[in-house]
Amino acid sequence: MGTKFEGFPNVIYAQQFSRIFLEKYFLPLTDEMQVLFENRGCELLRGKRMISFFYQPSTRTRMSFEMAMDYLGGKVVFSTENAREFSSGAKGETLMDTINVINRYRPDVIVIRYDHKIGAELAAKVSHVPIINAGDRKPGQHPTQALLDWRTIFKHRGEIDGLKIAMVGDLDKGRTVRSLSYLLGKFKGVKIYFVSPPNTRMGSDVKRYLRRHNVEFTESTDLRKIAPLVDVVYQTRAQTECGTIINRKHGYFIVDKTILDLMRTDAIIMHPLPRVDEITVEVDSDPRAVYLTKQIDSGLFTRMALLKMILSPKS
Ligand code: CP
Numbered sequence: 001m002g003t004k005f006e007g008f009p010n011v012i013y014a015q016q017f018s019r020i021f022l023e024k025y026f027l028p029l030t031d032e033m034q035v036l037f038e039n040r041g042c043e044l045l046r047g048k049r050m051i052s053f054f055y056q057p058s059t060r061t062r063m064s065f066e067m068a069m070d071y072l073g074g075k076v077v078f079s080t081e082n083a084r085e086f087s088s089g090a091k092g093e094t095l096m097d098t099i100n101v102i103n104r105y106r107p108d109v110i111v112i113r114y115d116h117k118i119g120a121e122l123a124a125k126v127s128h129v130p131i132i133n134a135g136d137r138k139p140g141q142h143p144t145q146a147l148l149d150w151r152t153i154f155k156h157r158g159e160i161d162g163l164k165i166a167m168v169g170d171l172d173k174g175r176t177v178r179s180l181s182y183l184l185g186k187f188k189g190v191k192i193y194f195v196s197p198p199n200t201r202m203g204s205d206v207k208r209y210l211r212r213h214n215v216e217f218t219e220s221t222d223l224r225k226i227a228p229l230v231d232v233v234y235q236t237r238a239q240t241e242c243g244t245i246i247n248r249k250h251g252y253f254i255v256d257k258t259i260l261d262l263m264r265t266d267a268i269i270m271h272p273l274p275r276v277d278e279i280t281v282e283v284d285s286d287p288r289a290v291y292l293t294k295q296i297d298s299g300l301f302t303r304m305a306l307l308k309m310i311l312s313p314k315s
Pocket residue numbers: 057058059060061062135145272273274
């Protein structure tokens with residue numbers, strides 16, 4: 001396997017990435033991408049064309065993929081964040097037909113965020129062009145977010161083994177925590193503390209996977225009890241567009257000054273964003289808060305590395 005991941009060149013699930021691939025190949029490549037970024041880019045992907053086709057809104061994922069393509073000298077030839085309205089999806093065209101048609105234009109990669117099922121998996125079945133999953137629904141994965149979260153944690157701790165992480169909020173619908181859980185299952189001695197009200201607990205599919213991979217986890221409702229124990233507090237928002245409500249009467253799920261005071265000085269606070277009110281703004285200036293800084297940077301370097309690997313594997 002080595003320099004390639006399972007299922008290469010499609011990126012559909014977080015489970016595709018092995019520990020060896022992540023540590024030995026992917027991490028150094030993201031560091032190389034950081035250097036290229038600091039030098040304001042290169043022409044490595046000159047002549048390569050990307051289509052970013054999003055059926056759901058996005059700020060970070062779409063922009064960072066598009067900026068990544070630009071920093072590497074490639075082109076984004078078509079981009080929408082509302083393909084349901086601004087493509088023939090609005091007239092009832094199926095995803096399969098859309099992907100077949102896009103393939104005829106011979107782009108080099110398609111980045112897709114789909115609003116039902118695992119759209120990227122369906123797309124990859126018919127596409128001759130690499131497909132990258134930029135987030136989907138049911139059961140929900142966001143593999144490139146997991147990669148950037150993994151990098152953020154690795155850069156902070158220097159390793160993943162022995163990590164203690166609290167995942168907080170909407171664990172049922174939040175695809176980032178699902179993908180990150182799958183990725184952490186590749187490492188040793190990881191302990192995950194799921195903190196959520198009863199209606200947004202982590203799915204049984206992820207919990208079964210964690211048991212199979214000997215990842216210890218607990219489920220509870222009070223972040224105040226968990227905050228002192230962990231290296232990472234990973235907060236998520238309620239996916240209100242899917243009908244989720246985080247009822248604060250059922251426990252303590254907010255990251256605020258109370259939680260800051262309880263956390264270890266060497267811990268970090270992460271959030272995939274967008275943030276609504278589940279992290280109070282007073283937390284932003286704490287040095288442990290990385291969701292508006294290092295986590296964002298990791299997103300760009302991670303997506304540059306993926307595009308480089310998929311579109312120019314030999315250079
Ligand atoms: N983290 C994330 O997926 O953000 P966007 O929805 O803005 O892409």
